[in-house]
Amino acid sequence: MDISGKTKICGVIGNPIQHTLSPTIQNAAFNHLNLDFIFLAFKVRPAELEMAIQGMRSLDIHGLNVTMPHKNKVINYLDEIDSTVESLNSANTIVNKKGRLLGFSTDGIGAVKALQENGVDLSSSKVVLLGAGGAGRAIAFSIADKVKDLIVLNRDIKKVKNLELDLKLKFDKNIHYETLSQDSIQKNLRSSDLLINATNVGMGPNSKLSIVDPKLLKSDLTVMDIVYNPLETKLLSDAKIVGAKTINGLEMLIYQGAASFELWTGRKAPIEIMKLATLKQISNKGAFN
Ligand SMILES: NC(=O)c1ccc[n+]([C@@H]2O[C@H](COP(=O)([O-])OP(=O)(O)OC[C@H]3O[C@@H](n4cnc5c(N)ncnc54)[C@H](OP(=O)(O)O)[C@@H]3O)[C@@H](O)[C@H]2O)c1
CATH class of the missing domain: 3.40.50.720 (NAD(P)-binding Rossmann-like Domain)
Structure with a gap:
């Protein structure tokens, strides 16, 4: 993976976040398709959510997944939400489109x-x-x-x-x-x-x-x-x-991650690559420890 000044940054925010499988799922897909993207995990405490979303704008972070406990509150800080997010009152995916933050739910x-x-x-x-x-x-x-x-x-x-x-x-x-x-x-x-x-x-x-x-x-x-x-x-x-x-729950996890990937990159997600990388990560680390 070559990281340069042009590399697009995506990530997941949540608390706790250290056991997340999302970096494994997304980086496997970025690498497989040779996309100049990187995916990281960010621990964000509830009191710091608004600042984290401001940070997404100022650091020009391209996309975020949002996990517990921020899925509901995060919609207060977005510029647009789709109708599913409106019905659910929660979002798990943000796309930064030229400074406008768009919220989606892929679960x-x-x-x-x-x-x-x-x-x-x-x-x-x-x-x-x-x-x-x-x-x-x-x-x-x-x-x-x-x-x-x-x-x-x-x-x-x-x-x-x-x-x-x-x-x-x-x-x-x-x-x-x-x-x-x-x-x-x-x-x-x-x-x-x-x-x-x-x-x-x-x-x-x-x-x-x-x-x-x-x-x-x-x-x-x-x-x-x-x-x-x-x-x-x-x-x-x-x-x-x-x-x-x-x-099992890995199926939904992969497909919701794939839908987020497609929103960020506009490319079809390589499902089998994402699944294999995740299974490998799970078998190396045991039960997510
Ligand atoms: N595979 C995936 O992609 C994926 C995606 C999202 C979530 N998940 C998993 O789905 C699970 C739920 O997540 P969530 O975000 O929906 O959590 P949540 O908003 O906290 O909802 C928890 C649900 O579990 C119920 N519950 C908890 N303890 C219970 C008990 N002892 N007996 C009966 N019902 C109980 C709650 O019922 P009450 O309303 O009565 O409290 C509520 O319906 C978690 O394990 C999460 O990791 C998986």
Whole structure:
């Protein structure tokens, strides 16, 4: 990699940020296509978010990914946001277009691509989505008008009720919602063929936990878990045991990163290169340590 005065700088801001896989994903793609770009990770504390975005303008940083805890607040400091960002009230990608900062959200695009590229026909799918946090909202907005049926279950009923109201405004379509419990999962999984976990359960130190009682899983189900640390969550290993099809969180991670890459470079993202580099990084470093 030759860095010069013309090299375009991209990066990710968040806190904590040291375990991010984004530099691996993006630099692999820049190098593969011989693009004069570099991608770095920046730790930005919440109180410093506004200054960091001003810094993006003054240092002429070309593009940023935005991760926790800044996805909502960052939109206050941008010049333009697209309609998805407006609906979600959060952005994960910024493009610096000649000093104007444009905000996008690629999480939903990433989830849809992950499903489609793994052979899921959304138009015939009856979906149970677990979680109405940032990622759950993004997924709900991107699949609501594509699937046959969508039910969203969340522990905090107020959050999922708000999501349902927002979805109805945009799609004029009935979306069902209930409080997340093993009973509501059991009832709704009976007639569903796609289960998506968009909660934190099963992540990191809680990797022995699953949000779904294994007895409720069935072989004719596709199960996508968006948690990517660990890659095979307890939910996915339980799903494999009953013979269900599984899709891990790396798929969505790569496709949302690919959508950001395409916004910054205008080039088609080399998906397999990005995936291989990330798997190599994970196998070298263990469970993201
Ligand atoms: N693969 C990818 O590309 C990708 C992209 C984005 C996020 N993610 C992953 O997705 C997960 C969620 O991220 P997020 O940004 O949506 O986080 P978030 O906004 O904090 O939302 C967390 C969600 O998890 C639920 N939850 C947390 N603990 C729970 C528990 N013990 N029981 C039931 N529900 C529980 C919350 O329910 P309440 O509302 O009731 O609190 C909420 O729905 C994280 O693991 C993140 O790493 C992956």
